[in-house]
Amino acid sequence: MLGTLRKFSSSILAKVFLFIVAIPFVFWGMGDLFSGGNKNTIVKIGKEKISINEFIGYIKYSPEIKDNDLNNQAIRKLFNTFLGEKLISMEIKKLGISLSDISLARVIKNEKIFKKDNKFSRIEYEKFLLKNNMNAVVFENKISQQIKKEILFNFIGGGVVPPVFLINNDYNKINQERYVRYINLNNVFSKKFNFTNEQIKDYYEQNENLFKKNYTTIRFIELNTENLSDGNDYSDYFFKKIDEIDDLIVEGKNINFISKKFNLNIIEEVTFDDSGKSKSNEKKINFSDDMVKNILKNKIKSTLLLEDKNKYYLVEVDEINNIRMNISDPVSKNKIISNLENKVKREFMTVLISKINKNNFKKKDFDSYSLNEEVSIKNTKIISQNDTKIFDQDLINQIYKFPENRVIIVADLGLTKNYLIHIDKIENKSIDKNANDFDNYFNLSKVKMTSTIYDTYDSHLNNKYKIKINEKVLNGVQNYLR
CATH class of the missing domain: 3.10.50 (Chitinase A; domain 3)
Structure with missing residues (x-):
């Protein structure tokens, strides 16, 4: 855990920025779903109860995932990281690690992004906060906390000097x-x-599921300036029509209705497997792999507006068939x-x-x-x-x-x-202290030793703090967010 938490960018600003950037999630409307009594406590560390709202807030501002990646594994991983952060914060508090306002101001003023003409600019600082929808109090608290963590990590693993025999061991x-x-x-x-031929036939018959493929048939229209507007350029009028089509799809209109409304007469049809290839195993469609994946996510009769390679397509999934490949197929x-x-x-x-x-x-x-x-x-x-x-x-x-x-x-x-x-x-080989790459192996051994120290300290924290996870609440979060 400590080793993972320790792996940040060398810039304090970069470290903090990871925790600040807001990502839109579904959490804003969770309300009182889990409120009341122990249902509001997701984990208890010693005597301190950690609320579900605190964990939800952590997920909401996490840069590690996007809203469509919220599966149980991702949530559990985030919870473990969240728990590690809480333990670190408690250790910082117990050890009395602090950072004065003067020191914090010095760190901020030395960041290049806040400088103009090589001097700290309050205007640049304020512009940064506004651009990233932050307030100074939250941002500066995050910087302060990150520096305190660095002090803690240096306290635990700083000053490690690997002996020569370990350096030689790693070199060897x-x-x-x-x-x-x-x-x-x-x-x-x-x-x-x-x-x-009999062996080949027997294998085919005994493993018939291996030789089945899903083939998806779609109908589609490429939307361009020729069929959607009178000009050759992508004008405001063209994108207005794109928006109108998008609205019609939301209303549940299909490709036939949209085609008739906008006089889009030519509808192409193509059938392909999960890799975008036809039944003859040829690449028949000029879509990117990402667009193929987007199409395959959808059910039969789904109508989609997709952008691919700077082109717009109106697509409708017509049918999906599971077809058994012929044994004579190459x-x-x-x-x-x-x-x-x-x-x-x-x-x-x-x-x-x-x-x-x-x-x-x-x-x-x-x-x-x-x-x-x-x-x-x-x-x-x-x-x-x-x-x-x-x-x-x-x-x-x-x-x-x-x-x-x-x-x-x-x-x-x-x-x-x-x-x-x-x-x-x-x-076997050994390295001389005066060798050009001695420092590389010195650092390699140091990293390994420090990692071992972090692992030991990790075990110490697990023994020091009695951690009780409310699995029902955690499972409730997972079920709600999936």
Whole structure:
């Protein structure tokens, strides 16, 4: 928690601005929905009761989400952050951390955004507040609170100096050289890929849901200056007509009614899947991916006014059909073969991994496997954890997790790159204090140590304060805001 709260921009103004910018939400009219008795308390920290209104206010001004992102997970995440902020505020108060008005004024006056001709300008300050719909009291309180948090964090983790052995340890983890021998397992798998038509058919029948697609049919009209106004320019008259169409959609009018009213005679029709492709798997519509997503969000007979690539469209969702793809379709067949190949890969790798985990697959077994499967062993030297000449970064990270003289399997998530690897030798490295990048590794070790201190302090706070969350109220907030 503390590590997350600590990650702010270096500018005090930027930090505070995150918490001030107002975002329109549905919270303004919540009224007395949760008021009365314990129903108004969302969490109790020690003897202090935190009201639901305080949490709602926190969400309302949060820059982390938009109004259409208010799902249970987002609300729960915001609540955890809100709880962390409350604990930090209580610690600041208990430790007596304060900031004088003189110090606060000095911070504000040193912000570049409030300067004119390199001097603090009260006018620029007032303009900033007006532009962002803020008042000075709230803004300055936020700045003060943020600086106090910085003082607290420095109190907890400031002054950390990592010892040389930790710096060398972090340096070595990244820069140690590894000599490895490897077998490309794809060369083994390719010999096993010989699927009969019967196997392909059986897979298709047993997994029919994998081969169904939703196809949406829409009717649409591009709205432009030619069909909506007499001129070639986007005039006020054109946008007035756009507004009229928008109002008609709100009133529930469909594309036929609007087309007739504005003499928009040509209505195009197109059918596409969730990726915007036709049944022949071709990209038939000249819409962006975002516009396709916007269309697919809507139900049958929905009429929409959409803007895409600086163009306006009147769109109506005509029908949605769930269609089973034919087994002879190249897309279906490729998908079946790909899934069957991955099944073979998983089965073979499961057998190997089981042997490796039971310590029944060592260097001699590695060599025997190469001979039995008639695949070559290659040798390479990996000069650091950033060396991606042969293996991708994800595979390199997997290799660097294991010690010397171990046989391992590394693979990517899609099972497109799969290797059996023997870590033959590791050469450890250390860094001299006078090296050019010593400070980088010093800071890396310092960050890790500070993070550990924050985690420890986090545990201390959890033990220090008795926290009781009113789950019923929190669930009520989630249900109300969804």
